[in-house]
Amino acid sequence: MSVAGSRLTGGGSTSRYTRPANASTLARTGPANWLPVRATLFRSSGHSASESAEPRVGRLSGACPYDVWVQTWDAITARRNVRDFADRPIAADDLDRILEAGRRSPSSQNWQPWDFVLVTDRAQLAELSQVFAGAYHVAQSAATIAIVGPAADNPYRRAQFDLGQAAMSMALAAADLGIGSCHAGVADMALAQRVLGLPSDRDWAILLSLGYPADRPLAPVRNPRRRPFDEVVHRGRWGGGR
Numbered sequence: 001m002s003v004a005g006s007r008l009t010g011g012g013s014t015s016r017y018t019r020p021a022n023a024s025t026l027a028r029t030g031p032a033n034w035l036p037v038r039a040t041l042f043r044s045s046g047h048s049a050s051e052s053a054e055p056r057v058g059r060l061s062g063a064c065p066y067d068v069w070v071q072t073w074d075a076i077t078a079r080r081n082v083r084d085f086a087d088r089p090i091a092a093d094d095l096d097r098i099l100e101a102g103r104r105s106p107s108s109q110n111w112q113p114w115d116f117v118l119v120t121d122r123a124q125l126a127e128l129s130q131v132f133a134g135a136y137h138v139a140q141s142a143a144t145i146a147i148v149g150p151a152a153d154n155p156y157r158r159a160q161f162d163l164g165q166a167a168m169s170m171a172l173a174a175a176d177l178g179i180g181s182c183h184a185g186v187a188d189m190a191l192a193q194r195v196l197g198l199p200s201d202r203d204w205a206i207l208l209s210l211g212y213p214a215d216r217p218l219a220p221v222r223n224p225r226r227r228p229f230d231e232v233v234h235r236g237r238w239g240g241g242r
């Protein structure tokens with residue numbers, strides 16, 4: 001996932017989660033430098049693949065002279081909703097990378113219906129947290145991104161899916177940097193419009209709060225609180241087993 005090497009922690013002495021030695025030389029000055037020439041990709045087998053991942057070297061287009069590690073699986077397994085944030089700011093470059101992940105998200109017919117409003121001011125975050133009881137964590141976050149929906153949609157309500165994808169892309173990009181995130185809905189949209197200064201036709205949004213976890217660093221979660229794999233996955237037909 002990261003062109004600079006994952007900042008996730010855990011995994012012990014033979015960990016794949018530590019930053020590769022060469023990554024410290026990677027200048028992270030902006031999107032122009034983010035596309036690697038050569039990446040070491042991990043091909044994993046199955047949903048508990050951390051230990052069985054095998055390296056695979058591939059060549060990507062671009063003009064960046066760095067060898068990099070792509071650890072998408074680590075970010076996927078380490079991401080969790082964090083609602084208790086450390087009192088630690090997020091570097092501007094890291095916030096830009098998270099926003100860039102959202103901008104790169106796929107969308108129906110590539111219509112890119114989203115706008116992102118980045119909020120880092122403490123007083124503004126406190127005010128924004130009042131838009132919904134479930135948004136309390138916004139007040140303590142280092143930053144919150146308001147993902148603003150489009151003025152109009154088609155009958156299939158495709159924008160909800162598209163904004164969800166953008167939110168997940170940003171959550172994974174954040175996890176890759178060791179930054180926790182949490183989604184929150186917006187109930188009082190009039191308040192959100194006022195706090196964020198939205199145009200009157202932008203009448204729906206979701207929030208993604210961001211920050212370093214106060215409890216424990218992000219690390220791959222071995223047993224997530226999820227329905228069992230074989231209950232969720234149907235092979236060929238509903239109820240079809242292995």
Ligand SMILES: Cc1cc2nc3c(=O)[nH]c(=O)nc-3n(C[C@H](O)[C@H](O)[C@H](O)COP(=O)(O)O)c2cc1C
Nearest residue numbers: 079080081082083132134135182183184185224225
């Ligand atoms: C559509 C949606 C709405 C959510 N709304 C809220 C919310 O308003 N407040 C909140 O704290 N978490 C919210 N969440 C986070 C969920 O509670 C969380 O994804 C779920 O508990 C799994 O957490 P985990 O990934 O840490 O295991 C929302 C998640 C989704 C996908």
